[in-house]
Amino acid sequence: MASFEVALNEFLFIFTLLFVGNSTYLDDHGPPPQKVLPFPSQVVYNRVGKCGSRTVVLLLRILSEKHGFNLVTSDIHNKTRLTKNEQMELIKNISTAEQPYLFTRHVHFLNFSRFGGDQPVYINIIRDPVNRFLSNYFFRRFGDWRGEQNHMIRTPSMRQEERYLDINVCILENYPECSNPRLFYIIPYFCGQHPRCREPGEWALERAKLNVNENFLLVGILEELEDVLLLLERFLPHYFKDVLSIYKNPEHRKLGNLTVTVKKTVPSPEAIQILYQRMRYEYEFYYYVKEQFHLLKRKFGLKSHIRKPRPRPEFFIPSPLETEEPIDDEEEDDEKWLEDIYKRNKSSLHNTAALTTEMRRQ
């Protein structure tokens, strides 16, 4: 752990030198020592459900071919917590992957060093907790741009009462789906596999924060996705070089088809207040991460995204981000869409990558 921190600090420091030209290091200390930039060759993106990871995984498919790293995904989409043996097995398995690799799965933080492995560099993206919750609530019931009918066929076991359950009833009448511990969702991804990591409270919150500092190279904020991609490109160029131009490429956008077709209703102000209250630890974590993210942005010369305060929370502003990432813990396997798109559009994906390379050359 300690050596990881040293390496990480060195790594960030060298980047600071490279990207923030007016460092005073030279004046204070003489020429910087000659050091080889540590190249992280083991990266884990333990992606949080409904926080844009669909988009990022699609980008990673393109990037892995473009830059020649090993993208290791998992067929398991609904199991975020593991027994000790399962952790050991998975860590062993990931560690033997050909490097450089990027492993991604919906899984709570895995402590590689606990099992004698090298701790990889972690990255992740989170979003406003209430928006994440609502996005998941309506996705579970009505699906996304692939259509409501389609979704109903894919989820035949959901009872009508559940599918059409009014969100206000769910919240105000304390249905499990709208109460703790189910609302304690983001923190465990950062806290880890310890059972207390799933108990809403200070212990898990503090451990999650500590872990963000010690093991995560970057935790981005979905609301500022372009800046997240820009920082990833700077921190992990061997994986993410050109990601922003690929993301902004209209061809690529078409592929993701991010049209909002989900039936959504805004909960009453009273219900939203209750959600805020139930999710106070999640918010404390979210604001902590957001602040860290903004500090990092400033350090690398990016302006923080300052929005004028709005009179009320801006739920359901139709934006492409609203339909991101269908998968949730305890959910059906639903990432087949990605495989399907990828298979169907393999050639156009290649074209997008080629096009982007071409654009960069000019």
Ligand SMILES: *[C@@H]1O[C@H](CO)[C@@H](O)[C@H](O)[C@H]1NC(C)=O
């Ligand atoms: C380990 O990796 C292999 C191949 O990469 C895969 O087939 C297998 O399912 C993995 N096992 C576990 C426990 O993840």
Ligand SMILES: *[C@@H]1O[C@H](CO)[C@@H](O)[C@H](O)[C@H]1NC(C)=O
């Ligand atoms: C990971 O495991 C090591 C060794 O057991 C321990 O010192 C450390 O606190 C653990 N970190 C987390 C975040 O669980």
Ligand SMILES: *[C@@H]1O[C@H](CO)[C@@H](O)[C@H](O)[C@H]1NC(C)=O
């Ligand atoms: C995939 O590619 C085919 C043929 O190039 C095209 O007709 C189709 O619209 C594409 N699908 C998406 C989702 O872009």
Ligand SMILES: *[C@@H]1O[C@H](CO)[C@@H](O)[C@H](O)[C@H]1NC(C)=O
């Ligand atoms: C994108 O979604 C729209 C509306 O939901 C649909 O009409 C269109 O066919 C979709 N395009 C692709 C390429 O999937």
Ligand SMILES: *[C@@H]1O[C@H](CO)[C@@H](O)[C@H](O)[C@H]1NC(C)=O
């Ligand atoms: C996860 O999904 C698989 C099939 O997609 C299913 O068999 C299994 O029961 C699910 N596990 C959990 C914990 O929901």
